[in-house]
């Protein structure tokens with residue numbers, strides 16, 4: 001059984017459900033490999049990152065959810081509406097930012113956003129008011145009267161975001177909003193997405209093939225691989241402290257290998273991790289060598305004992321690392337706790 005097949009078929013979080021899919025499958029034409037394969041997910045309010053490599057099925061999922069594409073099998077609902085037969089209702093309630101450039105180059109941005117507001121059912125005056133508001137929110141107030149053909153990629157992405165927000169949607173779906181942006185513009189866009197989900201309180205489904213950027217702004221993450229669900233859970237559980245420690249040393253010869261061998265000889269379990277050494281938490285035997293309650297101190301409460309034991313084990317590990325480096329005459333560049341990252345999901349779970 002492939003590792004991802006052990007993942008729960010349906011991830012559940014106690015919150016307001018905005019999207020639900022059950023065994024959703026999409027085959028384009030007579031393709032043998034489905035673009036979406038038996039996908040069952042639940043998306044709740046807040047910011048949800050939909051991540052996966054190019055071709056993982058992210059855009060296909062969004063188009064099916066918007067009723068723009070029919071699934072081969074399975075079902076889904078968006079804001080309580082079944083995708084079958086409710087496409088129009090869904091599109092009216094959802095703001096959609098497509099991945100590709102869809103902006104008419106010879107149109108002024110303000111006119112385009114007003115037009116999109118009108119298309120979503122807003123009367124003329126409220127459409128103009130809302131367009132001015134959202135363009136200010138996305139940082140295009142100054143440039144709103146310019147033709148979009150002359151816009152930079154960052155400005156085009158903002159204009160696409162503005163048209164997704166103009167009709168005050170109940171949910172927004174943003175397909176690769178950071179595509180083509182330089183690091184500064186990418187940070188600005190991510191901050192905007194975070195604001196939409198948290199300050200404006202609009203649930204967001206945002207896709208990216210860059211795993212690292214979504215861990216900064218998402219409350220939940222759904223990871224797709226080849227159209228299948230790899231993981232679906234709260235972002236903080238991806239980022240939890242792994243309990244392991246990363247160490248970097250410097251010195252003569254093959255410093256990393258010598259350090260690793262010496263740590264292993266002291267009973268520690270460790271392995272190379274890039275240019276660093278990853279060390280597992282110390283065993284209870286090694287930690288106990290450190291000693292018990294400080295003299296004269298009060299006996300700890302039962303609840304505190306676990307925390308104290310963990311702190312003592314951590315201190316013991318750091319002491320062992322420091323002593324080992326000193327014995328080998330190596331410089332200790334860093335000793336740091338290692339936290340899990342979204343990248344590890346792929347490294348650990350997708351077979352090579």
Ligand SMILES: Nc1ncnc2c1ncn2[C@@H]1O[C@H](COP(=O)(O)OP(=O)(O)OP(=O)(O)O)[C@@H](O)[C@H]1O
Pocket residue numbers: 028029034035052053054055056057058059060061099209
């Ligand atoms: N119209 C189509 N006809 C045939 N195959 C398609 C079509 N659209 C997408 N596919 C295929 O379906 C799979 C999923 O594509 P999809 O665009 O949904 O992935 P994605 O995760 O959004 O990737 P990207 O970020 O590159 O757009 C890919 O193998 C793609 O080649």
